[in-house]
Amino acid sequence: MTTVLAPASLEEAADLLRGAAEDGTPVALRGSGSQDMPAAPIVLSTGVLAGVVEYKPDDLTLVVRAGTTLEEIDHVLAVRHLSAVLPEDAPSRTIGGVMATGASPYRRLRYGPTRERVIEVRMSTGYGEVIRGGGRLVKNVTGYDIPRLMTGSHGVLGLIGEVCLKLWPRPPAGATIAVEDPEEAFQQMYQPLAVLETESGSLAFVEGVHEAVDAACAAFGDAVSNALEWPSPISNEHHVSVRVRPSALGDALSAVRESVPERFIAQHGVGRIDVGYDEFDADRLAALREAVRDVGVVVVERTTLDLDRWGIVPDTIAVQRDLKQLFDPSGILNPGHLPGLA
Ligand SMILES: Cc1cc2nc3c(=O)[nH]c(=O)nc-3n(C[C@H](O)[C@H](O)[C@H](O)COP(=O)(O)OP(=O)(O)OC[C@H]3O[C@@H](n4cnc5c(N)ncnc54)[C@H](O)[C@@H]3O)c2cc1C
Missing domain, CATH: 3.30.70 (Alpha-Beta Plaits)
Known part of the structure; x- marks a missing residue:
């Protein structure tokens, strides 16, 4: 039987994890639940651990709880024409889930991956201690970089409770351009946001001042849209x-x-x-x-099939095991979720 718990604060979540670690009870962490997880007696959901903690648009920072969806984040930022540059096609996903899977936007070509979006994190370790890493200044990294460590950690090191995101201004104009040769467009365009090749053609995405966007459209192909029209997400089985x-x-x-x-x-x-x-x-x-x-x-x-999700155990597995021992010594978090980790 599975019990789903939805703590209202990071401290409450940490208490639950401390109790589970003492009992050796496995816990699966869940954001919006879009990903299939191995069965565990306790599911710890961030459904209630959501909302804005602090928003400083002039400092280009936003602090949100882990269960906040990307749509909610976009909604808050739209008023001041800002963006956290997170995945474009996952509005109902949580910032905690996106960070834990290391999911990055198409715009990473221009702005870098999600691990460069998160400058501070508050989290609970697997043994129930609340820790903070990074800082709310855009230049802040000293010592161990916990925000980058937690990005792509797939919930095996701790529960992400709160994150501070670095923001970017949204340029005034954007366009989606149909291109013949995507590799040539990637090589020759000035800082495209993304160049995507799909089964039905290739698209380049540009943003900037109106003159620059118009010039890119004139030089590289037909503007399909004067907006960023991302392809629909992969929804096959x-x-x-x-x-x-x-x-x-x-x-x-x-x-x-x-x-x-x-x-x-x-x-x-x-x-x-x-x-x-x-x-x-x-x-x-x-x-x-x-x-x-x-x-x-x-x-x-x-997938609906029983397939090996990862295919390999990474070369870095010894380091991963040391980190797992440090952050989750009882091995209760998302057991069996990553290859080579118990
Ligand atoms: C192996 C794998 C790799 C993926 N990589 C990408 C990618 O590169 N790009 C992309 O766009 N999408 C990727 N996805 C899809 C990804 O699941 C979703 O894009 C999204 O990140 C999930 O958000 P969610 O809120 O539904 O999280 P969920 O599906 O609920 O959880 C996703 C994972 O994050 C963990 N998790 C959730 N919340 C927290 C938290 N607060 N603290 C710690 N751990 C937490 C969960 O335990 C689980 O391991 C990947 C999925 C899988 C299975």
Whole structure:
């Protein structure tokens, strides 16, 4: 039987985790719950741990609780034309879940990944101690960089309770441009936000002052829209992400095409391809993994099949185990969720 608990504060969550650690009871952490999690007797949800803690638009910082959705964050920031540059296609996801999965926006080509958005975090370790890392100043890193450590930690080190996000002004104009050759557009355009190649064509995304956006449209193709029209998210039954060195994107894309997907979204200059299949199996996954073995990995993000989600234990596993021992010595958090960690 599973008990779902939704603490109203980080301190309350820490008390619950301390009790679970003393009893050795496994706990699964949950944001909006978009990701399938292994069964655990306790599910700790951030559903109530939500909302704005502090907003300083002039300092370009926003502090929110982990259960705040990306839509809510966008809503708060829109009034002052600011953005936290978080994933574009996940409005109902929580900032805690996005940070824990290291999910980044398409705009990372221009602004960097999500780990560079988070400048402070308050969290509870697996043994129930509340700690704070980073700071609310844009230049702040001294000592151990807890915000970056927690980004992509998949909930195995602690519960993220509160994060301070660095903000960016939204430029006045933007456009989505249909391009013939996405690699050429990536090489020649001045700081595009993203250059995406999909099964139905290639798009470049630009933002800036009106004159600069108009010039990019004139030079590189047809403006599909005078706004940023991101492709619809991959919603097929099976969704994998191919993550390779940016220079290896072309070869990885050939392997993806050979696997006959229904959908794909390849990010030029980043090296990530999100791929959607209606029909999928272990053999297709193995062939894709073999094709990119020397340049990257294939991660199963969503499936109804019993597949190996990660495919490999990373070279850094010894460091990961040391960190797990430090942050969650009883091993109660998201057990079995990451490869090579109990
Ligand atoms: C292996 C994997 C990799 C992914 N990578 C990407 C990516 O690169 N880009 C992308 O756009 N999407 C990615 N996703 C999809 C991702 O699940 C969603 O984009 C989103 O981040 C999930 O938000 P959520 O609120 O639904 O979190 P949930 O689905 O509820 O949780 C997601 C994960 O985060 C943990 N978690 C949730 N809240 C907290 C918290 N407060 N503290 C600590 N841990 C917490 C959960 O235990 C779980 O491990 C990935 C999914 C998987 C399965």
